[in-house]
Amino acid sequence: MNGRRPIEPVAITDYTVSCAAGSGRAALLQAIGGQHSALREHDDARLPTWVGRVDGLEEAPLPAALAGWDCRATRLAWHGLQADGFVGAVQAARQRFGAARIGLALGTSASTIAVSEQAYRGLDADGRFPAPLRNERLNTPHALAAFVQQALQLEGPCVTVSTACSSSAKAFASAERWLRLELADAVVVAGVEALCASLLYGFRSLGLLSPEPCRPFGPRRRGISIGEAAGFALLQRGPGALQLLGYGESNDAHHMSSPHPQGLGAEAALDDALARAGLDSADIDFVNLHGTASERNDEVEAALLVRRYADSTHACATKGLTGHTMGAAGIVEAAICLLALDSGVLAGSAHTEAADPAFGPGFAARLRLLPARGRVRHAASHSFGFGGNNSVLVFGRA
Amino acid sequence: MKTQTLFIDGIALWSPALPGWDAARGALRGGALPPPSATRRPATGLLGANERRRAPDSVLLALEVAQAAVQASGHDAATLASVFSSTHGDLAIVDALCTTLAEDPLLLSPTRFHHSVHNAASGYWAIASGCRRASSAVAHFGHAFAAGWLESAGQCAADGEPVLLVGFDTEACGALASTNRSRGLLGVALVLSPQRGPRSSWRVDWALHAAAAEAPPLRSAAARALADNAMADALPLFEALAGDAAAQLALPLGPQLALALSAVPGA
Numbered sequence: 001m002n003g004r005r006p007i008e009p010v011a012i013t014d015y016t017v018s019c020a021a022g023s024g025r026a027a028l029l030q031a032i033g034g035q036h037s038a039l040r041e042h043d044d045a046r047l048p049t050w051v052g053r054v055d056g057l058e059e060a061p062l063p064a065a066l067a068g069w070d071c072r073a074t075r076l077a078w079h080g081l082q083a084d085g086f087v088g089a090v091q092a093a094r095q096r097f098g099a100a101r102i103g104l105a106l107g108t109s110a111s112t113i114a115v116s117e118q119a120y121r122g123l124d125a126d127g128r129f130p131a132p133l134r135n136e137r138l139n140t141p142h143a144l145a146a147f148v149q150q151a152l153q154l155e156g157p158c159v160t161v162s163t164a165c166s167s168s169a170k171a172f173a174s175a176e177r178w179l180r181l182e183l184a185d186a187v188v189v190a191g192v193e194a195l196c197a198s199l200l201y202g203f204r205s206l207g208l209l210s211p212e213p214c215r216p217f218g219p220r221r222r223g224i225s226i227g228e229a230a231g232f233a234l235l236q237r238g239p240g241a242l243q244l245l246g247y248g249e250s251n252d253a254h255h256m257s258s259p260h261p262q263g264l265g266a267e268a269a270l271d272d273a274l275a276r277a278g279l280d281s282a283d284i285d286f287v288n289l290h291g292t293a294s295e296r297n298d299e300v301e302a303a304l305l306v307r308r309y310a311d312s313t314h315a316c317a318t319k320g321l322t323g324h325t326m327g328a329a330g331i332v333e334a335a336i337c338l339l340a341l342d343s344g345v346l347a348g349s350a351h352t353e354a355a356d357p358a359f360g361p362g363f364a365a366r367l368r369l370l371p372a373r374g375r376v377r378h379a380a381s382h383s384f385g386f387g388g389n390n391s392v393l394v395f396g397r398a
Numbered sequence: 399m400k401t402q403t404l405f406i407d408g409i410a411l412w413s414p415a416l417p418g419w420d421a422a423r424g425a426l427r428g429g430a431l432p433p434p435s436a437t438r439r440p441a442t443g444l445l446g447a448n449e450r451r452r453a454p455d456s457v458l459l460a461l462e463v464a465q466a467a468v469q470a471s472g473h474d475a476a477t478l479a480s481v482f483s484s485t486h487g488d489l490a491i492v493d494a495l496c497t498t499l500a501e502d503p504l505l506l507s508p509t510r511f512h513h514s515v516h517n518a519a520s521g522y523w524a525i526a527s528g529c530r531r532a533s534s535a536v537a538h539f540g541h542a543f544a545a546g547w548l549e550s551a552g553q554c555a556a557d558g559e560p561v562l563l564v565g566f567d568t569e570a571c572g573a574l575a576s577t578n579r580s581r582g583l584l585g586v587a588l589v590l591s592p593q594r595g596p597r598s599s600w601r602v603d604w605a606l607h608a609a610a611a612e613a614p615p616l617r618s619a620a621a622r623a624l625a626d627n628a629m630a631d632a633l634p635l636f637e638a639l640a641g642d643a644a645a646q647l648a649l650p651l652g653p654q655l656a657l658a659l660s661a662v663p664g665a
Contacts, residue, residue, distance in 0.1 A: 250531065
């Protein structure tokens, strides 16, 4: 990482996000400004927890031409694509550059695993998948990306990035490399994660599910609230009004499910992102923290914030609004940064009544509990995942 | 489209019938298959005995080939960025996870859950090698090796630094085997470098072509025996690397996209 040179800014010409807090940028902006949390009690008596669920997907099957891909995760992706004119923006790029010159990098953690979960609940008499679900292309991690590629009629490079909670943040890094190497002239960056039993019961098994809405960095935080989301961004070689300025990637090399105690991996990702952006951490006015509300993640990240960011930085943790959308969290929180740059509406930290005093006054000064308005020059987003996988993104305006 | 150039500094392959590059090389050149071995999964030296026992096959496989390729390359493992590509992740873990979720989800074990994430092998590799560099986990369907090449060779070219590429897939079991066609275990790894080095054994020029391509036919019985594994799209390149003649390959990367590789031995 020493000697890393700055990259050319990449233009983000369009973006959209749909999650429990709202479908499309305007709805999300309203939820941020009014700090309207979308978390609600989960409807499974065995799982006393709160979730960020997108309404109406049960009654929204895919169009007939795409029906072979139908499941909750692809419905969520389709729903997300309809907002903010995103499909039209991709269509225009396709006309300009040709389908073969538009890439797709999609981050997801569990992808369409819910289809396999459903099949196992209804195996046939011979112990096989029930016939309608016996579809190899649907029961595999790349299914979501293959679906989105087909829905958008793209023929360029396409990859699924699946590094748990950093997945869709790292998809921005793949996109930047493809653009820089001229492997593509435009890239759709996506993050899609749907609620499913694997994630809900998996985090339950780790003792990380909060029985109440998550309270990131709060003194009484009790774990995470899982959410679902679909987010998309269209990237082209810059400059542009909104820009990806840098990204950083690292691994903790410490433990599969708990962070490095000194946050060395997270800090390496931050250094990498700042070096590519050609910025110092003092240049960052707004940071969307990973802030899961798990005991250890918040502790390590709070120390990193105080150690590296200016005390005037507006830091927020938005998973109390949206839930932790796992593989989609990177792009959801990237969108919250872009909204801050674009509109001057800076998110607060929903459900967090106060910063945990254990993190000290320096942290309390930086963590904003309430939304605010202000001019942001540079925004950063942290995504630190399972398997020690870290990514930091830096955005700015032209 | 623009052509990029890289050098291959380390090569590894592991399957139960071909446990290591030395064994694989002769067989992939068309030589006799080695005698059947009792080895079911690799005994990678990177994990302690307890971790090794609990680790899924996919993790042992990925760590085995990662370590072998890095050793052959002469690079320090702690300095290498890495990309782990797999079509399906660990299918035995998916089967066990879905079985538990169907029978009694409250019995799901935390170990099984953290083994189920697609980046489990990437995480274990980072822990075992002490490497804090960027490590990714990617997936594709039918073209997972080519997609892993795109990600790792892209990083090598964009950042001008060596990158470890690991590709692996496992065998479908249980009810999953009724829908998923992957069979056997296959792991491959390459250390890709932007500059020619003392251990560079091949120079490869690569580019994307916007055209449909047919998967190149497999020439050896050893490769054909592995054709049912979901990482089988790696085999044409590894057959070429087992020989000593220059080779031109077009690996499918999508219905209208191919990865064109031109490999020259001796670097």
